[in-house]
Amino acid sequence: MDFNWTKRTLTFKQPAGTSRGVMKSRDVWYIALSENGINGIGECAPLPGLSLDDFNQIESKLDEVCGNLGLFIQDLSLLQYFPSIRFGLEMAHLDLKNGGGQTYYDSPFTSCQSPISINGLIWMGDTDFMIRQVEEKLAEGWRCIKIKIGALDFDKECQILRLIRSGFSRDDVELRVDANGAFTENNVKEKLDRLAEFDLYSIEQPIQPGQWNLLSELCQCSSVPIALDEELIPLVEETERIKMLDKANPQYLVLKPSLLGGFYESEKWIQLAEERNINWWITSALESNIGLNAISQWTAKMKPDEFQGLGTGQLFTNNIPSPLKVKSGKLYSDEVPIFQDVNQFISEWMNGNDEMMLQTSGSTGTPKPITVKKDWMKNSARLTGRTFGLKEGDSALLCMPMKYVAGKMMMVRSLKLGLELKVIEPSSNPMKGITEKIDFGAMVPLQLENTLNDLAKVKTLIVGGGQVNPKLVEKLQNVSTLVYETYGMTETLTHVAIKPLNGPSNVDVFRALDDIDFELDGRGCLVINAPKMNPKPVITNDFIDLVDEKSFRWLGRYDNIINSGGIKIIPEVVEAKLSSIVPNRRFFIAGKSDKSLGEKVVLVVEGKSMDISCKSLDKFEQPKEIHFIPEFVETKSGKIHRQTTLSLI
Numbered sequence: 297m298d299f300n301w302t303k304r305t306l307t308f309k310q311p312a313g314t315s316r317g318v319m320k321s322r323d324v325w326y327i328a329l330s331e332n333g334i335n336g337i338g339e340c341a342p343l344p345g346l347s348l349d350d351f352n353q354i355e356s357k358l359d360e361v362c363g364n365l366g367l368f369i370q371d372l373s374l375l376q377y378f379p380s381i382r383f384g385l386e387m388a389h390l391d392l393k394n395g396g397g398q399t400y401y402d403s404p405f406t407s408c409q410s411p412i413s414i415n416g417l418i419w420m421g422d423t424d425f426m427i428r429q430v431e432e433k434l435a436e437g438w439r440c441i442k443i444k445i446g447a448l449d450f451d452k453e454c455q456i457l458r459l460i461r462s463g464f465s466r467d468d469v470e471l472r473v474d475a476n477g478a479f480t481e482n483n484v485k486e487k488l489d490r491l492a493e494f495d496l497y498s499i500e501q502p503i504q505p506g507q508w509n510l511l512s513e514l515c516q517c518s519s520v521p522i523a524l525d526e527e528l529i530p531l532v533e534e535t536e537r538i539k540m541l542d543k544a545n546p547q548y549l550v551l552k553p554s555l556l557g558g559f560y561e562s563e564k565w566i567q568l569a570e571e572r573n574i575n576w577w578i579t580s581a582l583e584s585n586i587g588l589n590a591i592s593q594w595t596a597k598m599k600p601d602e603f604q605g606l607g608t609g610q611l612f613t614n615n616i617p618s619p620l621k622v623k624s625g626k627l628y629s630d631e632v633p634i635f636q637d638v639n640q641f642i643s644e645w646m647n648g649n650d651e652m653m654l655q656t657s658g659s660t661g662t663p664k665p666i667t668v669k670k671d672w673m674k675n676s677a678r679l680t681g682r683t684f685g686l687k688e689g690d691s692a693l694l695c696m697p698m699k700y701v702a703g704k705m706m707m708v709r710s711l712k713l714g715l716e717l718k719v720i721e722p723s724s725n726p727m728k729g730i731t732e733k734i735d736f737g738a739m740v741p742l743q744l745e746n747t748l749n750d751l752a753k754v755k756t757l758i759v760g761g762g763q764v765n766p767k768l769v770e771k772l773q774n775v776s777t778l779v780y781e782t783y784g785m786t787e788t789l790t791h792v793a794i795k796p797l798n799g800p801s802n803v804d805v806f807r808a809l810d811d812i813d814f815e816l817d818g819r820g821c822l823v824i825n826a827p828k829m830n831p832k833p834v835i836t837n838d839f840i841d842l843v844d845e846k847s848f849r850w851l852g853r854y855d856n857i858i859n860s861g862g863i864k865i866i867p868e869v870v871e872a873k874l875s876s877i878v879p880n881r882r883f884f885i886a887g888k889s890d891k892s893l894g895e896k897v898v899l900v901v902e903g904k905s906m907d908i909s910c911k912s913l914d915k916f917e918q919p920k921e922i923h924f925i926p927e928f929v930e931t932k933s934g935k936i937h938r939q940t941t942l943s944l945i
């Protein structure tokens with residue numbers, strides 16, 4: 297079994313304020329376990345000032361685990377003073393045992409059949425900011441609101457609570473507050489008395505942990521039920537846990553698996569609580585979506601009755617793509633099949649290997665696997681970011697199959713550039729149902745054709761996987777979206793050149809991206825020099841007009857060229873001329889064996905027979921035969937398989 301770890305810094309969309317301070321970013325560490333081609337992923341997500349973990353020793357401890365993996369997996373208690381690592385290792389091992397793909401606990405929740413009811417979290421800020429958050433949550437139909445208190449003027453915090461209660465009773469909205477230990481022995485009773493006015497469901501951790509005598513008094517006398525959170529974190533021994541619970545006898549426990557040492561340790565807390573008739577709920581501790589996904593799956597397994605604190609997946613600009621979705625106070629796990637591929641890719645990306653296997657599309661032959669360096673993929677992602685001015689937090693759309701390089705590279709861009717990735721199942725009309733703005737997307741021509749009416753939602757779009765026909769280019773001249781046709785292949789990790797299809801820089805040549813140049817081979821075909829994506833020159837079968845070392849016009853495929861009576865005809869050139877003659881049909885030009893000419897030009901059209909006049913073509917370009925085929929044969933990536941289709945004639 298192999299063990300690897302990697303660090304990631306997550307950036308908050310807006311500063312996250314509590315009574316302990318304000319966070320603008322936080323660090324997490326991902327653990328990858330690999331065995332027999334299966335990858336398990338876990339997350340270590342300690343919080344400064346709250347976790348038991350010594351931050352200065354996190355990475356050295358991870359290295360120690362790596363060197364003694366079997367020992368630590370066999371006895372997780374060896375990590376009791378590093379609960380975040382214990383949690384991450386438990387996660388990764390569960391994932392590995394379940395076959396990878398971030399399925400930690402299978403339940404109706406993971407198949408989108410049983411959502412989890414959650415509270416809406418209101419972050420600290422100025423009064424207007426907090427009120428605006430509350431209004432948004434209530435308008436969206438949330439039934440439970442949790443508000444962070446203790447850092448602002450207490451009168452202003454009460455003002456916000458009073459505003460909520462003036463419009464919504466306890467039957468309408470369950471109202472929780474979280475003090476994060478902000479109150480003192482001198483003021484806690486007074487503040488609890490004032491808070492009782494608002495008919496609160498609970499207050500989390502009103503005082504700093506460890507004050508058990510005072511805590512016991514509060515739990516018995518406060519008219520606001522008390523939930524313990526931070527109080528639990530330092531108690532690693534069961535005897536200490538029992539002592540605290542028996543002394544304080546709180547109304548609720550708030551369980552954070554990533555800070556308590558994982559799921560097994562959290563279940564121990566649940567057992568102790570239920571033995572004492574103490575209710576409980578589960579919350580995240582600002583993990584990325586990887587940790588949050590695992591915690592949500594475990595929560596569903598535990599079947600809790602309370603509103604859970606699991607609505608934190610949208611806090612970061614650069615979160616990991618996840619199937620988790622929040623709607624009207626409920627957390628769903630999206631059953632869209634593409635997420636299986638997304639999760640598998642993330643697992644493979646983080647497994648510690650410096651190489652990855654990719655599959656060619658099979659456009660010009662049988663699809664084949666190739667091995668590439670992950671560093672090359674990162675370089676490609678960074679180059680795309682520079683080319684299109686992408687920055688952390690920009691939104692991106694993944695609507696391409698994850699089997700091939702286009703889908704995989706959109707994932708790499710998201711991970712390396714910090715893009716907020718919207719993942720949808722590939723379809724011919726990917727913008728259907730999307731309401732939000734998208735900064736960057738990638739499509740094939742068919743998808744572009746079908747999304748013209750919704751294209752304004754996308755700021756910048758790249759199109760690949762096939763030529764964009766002239767009629768479609770005409771339609772693009774009146775849209776605000778900047779659309780670029782791309783040139784690239786699996787061997788170059790998607791695009792190495794782009795051609796604007798609209799806008800002020802609309803040109804008819806492909807222009808190389810930075811650090812890439814072109815040359816011709818002896819056949820007149822393109823040779824690509826992209827050393828940061830592939831150290832060897834990539835020799836193509838694309839017949840081109842080389843303008844200079846940085847730009848070219850694409851003419852067609854060398855292996856498609858027809859030699860008819862000594863005249864070389866490029867099918868793609870003829871097809872461009874026919875695009876207005878054969879509207880709304882797929883078609884292609886090909887060569888068919890002929891005794892006198894060697895090869896004769898034929899036109900193959902998909903669908904029923906129709907009248908087609910080719911008189912506008914040059915003499916040698918005019919098809920000698922026109923064939924109609926009900927349905928074209930396609931490659932696995934959805935392109936026309938010319939040779940196989942031609943064999944049907």
